[in-house]
Amino acid sequence: MSADRKLVRAEHNSGVIWKSARWLQMASGAVLFLLTIEAAVAADQSASGESITQSSALVLDGKVKHPQRLSVDALRKLPAERVEVSFQTGRGIEKSSYTGVLLWTLLGEAGGIDDSAKAAELRHTISITGRDGYIVVISTGEIAPDFGGKAAMIAYERDGEELGDKGLRVVMPGDKHGGRYVRDVVEIEVK
Numbered sequence: 001m002s003a004d005r006k007l008v009r010a011e012h013n014s015g016v017i018w019k020s021a022r023w024l025q026m027a028s029g030a031v032l033f034l035l036t037i038e039a040a041v042a043a044d045q046s047a048s049g050e051s052i053t054q055s056s057a058l059v060l061d062g063k064v065k066h067p068q069r070l071s072v073d074a075l076r077k078l079p080a081e082r083v084e085v086s087f088q089t090g091r092g093i094e095k096s097s098y099t100g101v102l103l104w105t106l107l108g109e110a111g112g113i114d115d116s117a118k119a120a121e122l123r124h125t126i127s128i129t130g131r132d133g134y135i136v137v138i139s140t141g142e143i144a145p146d147f148g149g150k151a152a153m154i155a156y157e158r159d160g161e162e163l164g165d166k167g168l169r170v171v172m173p174g175d176k177h178g179g180r181y182v183r184d185v186v187e188i189e190v191k
Contacts, residue, residue, distance in 0.1 A: 017141045023032060029176060031145060033062065035065070046093065049133050056068045057070065057071055057186075058070045058071075058154065058168055058185060058186065058187070058188065059186065059187045059188070059189075060106060060109075060110050060187075060188045060189075061187070061188075061189055061190075062108075062127075062169070062188075062189035062190035062191055063113055063114045063124060063190040063191060064107060064110035064111060064112065064113065064114055064190050065110060065111025065112055065113075066110050066111040067110065067120070068109065068110050069105075070109075072156050072168070073087065074153065075100070075101050075168075076156065078105055078109060079101070079102075079103045079107070080099055080100065080101065080152065081099070081100065081102055081153055082084070082095075082097060082098070082099045083097070083098055083151055083153065083171060083173045084097050085097075085098065085171060085173050087175055087176060087177055087178045087181070088176060088178070089177075089178050090175050094178065096158055096159055097158070097159050097160070098153065098155035098158055098169070098171045099155060099156065099157040100153040100154050100155035100156050100157065100168075100169075100171065101154050101156075101185055102143075102151060102152065102153050102162060103126065103152040103153060103154060103170075104143050104144065104152075106154060106185065107140075107190065113140060113190060114190075120140075121140050121141060121144040121146070122139075122140065122141040122144070122147065123140070124139070124140040124190055124191060125137050125138065125139055125140065125190075125191050126138050126139075126140060126143075126188060126189070126190055126191075127187075127188070127189045127191060128170050128185060128187070128188050129182070129184050129185070129186055129187040129188075129189070130167075130182045130184045130185055130186065131167060131184040131185075131186050132183075132184065132185050134182055134183075135182075136179075136180045136182050138152065138172075138180070140172075140190070150172070150173070150174060151173050152170065152172050152173075153170070153171045153173075154168050154169070154170060154171075154185060154188075155169045155170075155171045156168055166183060166184060167183060167184030167185060167186075168184070169181060169182065169183050169184070169185065169186040170182040170185055171184065
């Protein structure tokens with residue numbers, strides 16, 4: 001191979017190396033930018049989570065006529081129900097008394113299901129989310145008084161004591177296990 005060809009090949013290789021280094025520098029910058037954005041989003045979500053905790057607000061939205069943000073004080077002004085429940089847990093049978101507002105009553109407070117179709121109360125689901133991201137879904141027909149009539153409730157007291165820092169809790173009387181007893185409820189969405 002001639003000296004000229006070796007020089008051309010060396011220049012070509014150094015160009016490839018330079019281009020690779022430049023690409024690596026740009027990719028590193030993009031990764032750093034994305035990590036900065038992710039950190040900012042996480043901080044924003046954390047801050048909004050703190051404000052929900054401080055206000056103890058429950059968001060009721062989705063296919064309801066009047067979406068709401070309800071505090072524990074607002075829930076206490078609604079008709080209260082008290083239920084005695086027992087259900088199986090990993091540590092044995094739990095027996096408690098809960099006081100709160102029936103889920104069907106809360107839907108009524110929000111103007112009811114936003115669907116004018118016949119038997120709309122049978123066609124929708126309710127997604128209930130805890131602060132930790134745990135989600136349970138029930139059907140509106142299950143709690144509608146003229147159909148399932150289950151006394152599902154959003155409780156603010158257990159055994160006569162405020163739930164306080166534990167947050168609001170979904171209570172599903174009649175369930176054999178406590179898997180649908182969502183703790184620290186932050187959102188109820190009708191779909």
